[in-house]
Amino acid sequence: MFLLEQNEKNHDTAEKKYNIDYENYPLRIIILGPQGSGKGTQAELIKEHYTLLHIDMGSELRKIENQNNELAKKIKEIIDKGDLVPDEITLKIFEKKLQELKSSEKKYKGFISDGFPRNEKQLNLLNKTLGDIFNIALYIKISDEEAIKRISKRRICYCNDKEIILSIDDVEKIKDCEKNNCKIIHREDDKEEAIKHRLELYHKETELLLRDFYDKNILIEINGEQPIEKVFEEIREKIKEKLEAKRNE
Numbered sequence: 001m002f003l004l005e006q007n008e009k010n011h012d013t014a015e016k017k018y019n020i021d022y023e024n025y026p027l028r029i030i031i032l033g034p035q036g037s038g039k040g041t042q043a044e045l046i047k048e049h050y051t052l053l054h055i056d057m058g059s060e061l062r063k064i065e066n067q068n069n070e071l072a073k074k075i076k077e078i079i080d081k082g083d084l085v086p087d088e089i090t091l092k093i094f095e096k097k098l099q100e101l102k103s104s105e106k107k108y109k110g111f112i113s114d115g116f117p118r119n120e121k122q123l124n125l126l127n128k129t130l131g132d133i134f135n136i137a138l139y140i141k142i143s144d145e146e147a148i149k150r151i152s153k154r155r156i157c158y159c160n161d162k163e164i165i166l167s168i169d170d171v172e173k174i175k176d177c178e179k180n181n182c183k184i185i186h187r188e189d190d191k192e193e194a195i196k197h198r199l200e201l202y203h204k205e206t207e208l209l210l211r212d213f214y215d216k217n218i219l220i221e222i223n224g225e226q227p228i229e230k231v232f233e234e235i236r237e238k239i240k241e242k243l244e245a246k247r248n249e
């Protein structure tokens with residue numbers, strides 16, 4: 001009971017702070033999944049299908065990096081040193097993006113967050129600042145074996161100075177690149193040992209998050225080892241089920 005009350009109390013922080021009425025935004029999604037899970041592709045599909053604001057922390061950080069101001073300089077320094085951007089900064093970016101909901105004149109039905117919060121520390125910070133803002137946590141699940149298989153097939157090509165991600169299964173594209181004398185690279189990061197290490201870190205960071213979302217009864221697990229359309233179908237079905245269940249609670 002205490003927990004519930006606390007959640008209720010937390011609940012209006014974002015609503016009050018940004019005057020965001022959750023009734024108007026029935027979908028407030030966080031999407032999670034290891035590298036190679038196809039999470040980015042699914043986030044795009046979900047955003048389009050449900051008309052959601054897409055908060056993609058990776059691309060937000062890259063956008064800022066390319067700007068010319070104090071914050072950009074600071075973030076660039078941090079990233080260049082190989083350090084992680086402080087949680088307070090990522091939270092600020094998230095909050096700033098969230099305000100687009102209000103200014104968009106009810107264009108959106110909610111939002112989907114990718115890349116934030118990425119660990120329990122960030123989630124706690126978010127909860128403290130904005131309360132429980134997610135009502136669905138989508139976890140695109142694939143085995144480590146599958147993730148390793150998918151990522152280790154990845155190649156980067158610099159066609160006309162533009163970075164393009166290929167798979168060694170894209171035989172035709174690779175042939176084209178070879179014809180054009182493109183430089184095709186197998187990044188160190190995409191080799192098996194490096195992937196294993198990253199997956200280990202990922203699981204360590206994410207498991208606590210998943211448990212938290214499970215406890216709040218908002219976790220949805222999706223089988224990521226299916227074709228893209230099938231994964232998306234499962235997502236739509238399970239979101240519908242979840243929303244119906246919530247309504248009947």
Ligand SMILES: [Zn+2]
Pocket residue numbers: 157158159160176177178180182183
């Ligand atoms: Zn190429």
